[in-house]
Amino acid sequence: xxxxxxxxxxxxxxxDIDEICRREGFSNLTRHNFGEGGVGRFLTKLVSVxxxxxxxxxxxxxxxxxxxxxxxxxxCSLAKMKGAKVVTVIHDLGAFRRHKLTPEGENSRLxxxxxxxxxxxxxxxxxxxxxxxxGIHCLQIFDYLSKAPETTVGQEDSTIPTIVYAGNLxxxxxxFLYKLEPVMLGWQMDLYGKGFEEQANANPHLHYHGFxxxxxxIAEVKADFGLVWDGDSLNECTGDWGEYLRINDxxxxxxxxxxxxxxxxxxxxxxxxxxxxQKVGISVNALSEISDRIATLLPADYQEMKQNAIAMSHxxxxxxxxxxxxxxxxxxxx
Numbered sequence: 001x002x003x004x005x006x007x008x009x010x011x012x013x014x015x016d017i018d019e020i021c022r023r024e025g026f027s028n029l030t031r032h033n034f035g036e037g038g039v040g041r042f043l044t045k046l047v048s049v050x051x052x053x054x055x056x057x058x059x060x061x062x063x064x065x066x067x068x069x070x071x072x073x074x075x076c077s078l079a080k081m082k083g084a085k086v087v088t089v090i091h092d093l094g095a096f097r098r099h100k101l102t103p104e105g106e107n108s109r110l111x112x113x114x115x116x117x118x119x120x121x122x123x124x125x126x127x128x129x130x131x132x133x134x135g136i137h138c139l140q141i142f143d144y145l146s147k148a149p150e151t152t153v154g155q156e157d158s159t160i161p162t163i164v165y166a167g168n169l170x171x172x173x174x175x176f177l178y179k180l181e182p183v184m185l186g187w188q189m190d191l192y193g194k195g196f197e198e199q200a201n202a203n204p205h206l207h208y209h210g211f212x213x214x215x216x217x218i219a220e221v222k223a224d225f226g227l228v229w230d231g232d233s234l235n236e237c238t239g240d241w242g243e244y245l246r247i248n249d250x251x252x253x254x255x256x257x258x259x260x261x262x263x264x265x266x267x268x269x270x271x272x273x274x275x276x277x278q279k280v281g282i283s284v285n286a287l288s289e290i291s292d293r294i295a296t297l298l299p300a301d302y303q304e305m306k307q308n309a310i311a312m313s314h315x316x317x318x319x320x321x322x323x324x325x326x327x328x329x330x331x332x333x334x
Contacts, residue, residue, distance in 0.1 A: 003056060004063040005048045005075065006030035008041065012214070013091060013251050014065050016145045020319035021063060024326060029055060049075045058083030061333070063326070066090050066110070076112035087329040089117040089139070089322065096126070096247055103130040110134075114333050117325035119249040122270040126247060135332035140274050141312075142254045143319045148219040150260030150313040161187045161294050164223035164261065166212075167252055170195030173241065175232030176287070180206060183234055185291040190223060218259040224294075224302070225281065226256030228265045235286040237266045245269040260313045262305040264290060280309045 004021045006028050007014040022028065029051050034043040049071045056062060062079040066072055066088050079086050088110065095106040107130050110116060115135040118124050124136050169177060169191055177196070180189065181203040188205040192212045201208065212221070228250055231238030237245050247270050256263050263281035265272050272283040282293055282305075315321070 001057070002026045002061045002063065003029050003052075005045075005065075005068075007065050008033070008044060011091070012144075013142045013254075016143055016319070017065060017089060017322055019145060020143065020322050023319065024323065026063060027055075045069075045071050049078065052078040052082065052084075056082040056084045060084040061330070062086050064088045064113070067092055067094060073109055073112060080112065085115070085333045086113045087115045087117070087326070087333070088113040089325065090119065090123070093123070093126075093247070096244065107131045115329040117322070117329065119247070120270045120274065123247050135329065137325045137328040137332075139249065139321050139325055141249055141257075141271070141316070141321055142251055143321050144251075144254040144258035144316045145319065146215050146218050146258055146317060148215040150218055150258060150310060161224045162190055162222070163187055163225045163227050163264065163290070164190045164192065164221060164256070165227045165229075166192040166217065166255065168195055169193045169208075171197065174230060176229060176234055177206070179232075179234055180287065183288040183291065187291065187294055189227075190221070192217060192221070214255065217255075221259060221261070223261050225264045226252075226259070226261045228253050228256070228263055228269070228271075229287065234288060237269070242266075245271075254316055257309050257312050258316045260306070260310045262302075262309045264293075278308060278312065279305055280312055281305060 002025060004026045006018050008030065030044065030048040032044065032047050034040040052062065052075060056079055062084050064072065064075055064086060068075065076086050093106060095101040095103045107127065110132055113134060116132065117137050117139050118127065120138050120140060124138055168174065171178065178200055184205045188207065191206065191208045194211050196208050198208055229237055230245060231242035245266055246268060249271050253263055253271055257280060263275060265275050265281060265283050267283040267285045275281045276283060284290055284293060
């Protein structure tokens with residue numbers, strides 16, 4: 001039998017993986033919800049984890065999403081006690097971003113799993129270098145489930161390429177948005193999200209459209225590229241969020257591609273090789289490079305990117321990437 005513990009969070013990536021597990025025949029150990037408050041969530045997770053004792057049997061499989069706060073080590077230990085195998089998908093590494101664990105301490109936790117599904121080869125190599133010795137598979141990109149059909153056309157006015165940026169628009173996270181005007185030569189940007197200081201925007205090429213629900217964005221927004229960038233600099237992705245791009249797969253990338261929009265990513269981001277290999281976007285060292293890259297991009301090359309993005313949108317909506325990881329895990333642990 002195959003089991004999973006429902007995450008019960010507003011995190012879209014985790015919710016989608018829960019749904020894909022259900023579709024793949026995994027049984028949910030989270031059968032009682034004790035409420036959304038702190039105590040309720042604690043009891044829900046505690047009962048779900050302890051139910052391992054009377055549900056799992058020898059050679060069963062338990063699938064977990066990491067981090068799982070206080071309960072990950074307990075869940076793995078109970079599963080091992082029952083003779084079951086543990087498969088884990090990583091969302092965030094506490095040692096790398098939040099610095100609440102040492103790399104060795106985090107690997108000590110992760111050593112309880114039989115198989116890891118990690119973001120990309122950079123994350124895989126980082127974990128192996130810090131002592132992980134189990135089976136491992138690179139997800140490459142997170143799936144993105146949505147009932148909305150992706151957009152199949154770009155911006156109608158092809159003489160002015162449009163780049164879209166969606167997410168948290170506050171200065172604390174993305175100061176670079178307020179510095180863009182000098183590098184926006186021959187392109188414009190549409191912003192979607194919360195936190196943008198409209199009164200501070202004097203850039204005529206930057207258009208703020210407010211918050212838009214994700215399904216509506218996927219179905220309706222027309223753009224030539226989606227930008228994946230973080231920090232306060234035009235020259236590189238900076239700060240903790242920018243540094244984390246060197247090892248993780250931002251969910252924003254999946255969001256744009258699920259909408260059928262090719263992406264622009266930082267060349268030093270861990271996702272850059274995958275984006276270029278799949279021909280679903282371009283990578284740049286600095287935002288000042290965007291103008292030349294767009295100006296020299298042949299129409300046929302862009303259309304290839306667009307069609308590849310639409311094809312990837314279908315795979316993301318089918319759960320292709322996490323299902324590939326689960327198949328790799330089953331092959332390894334059996």
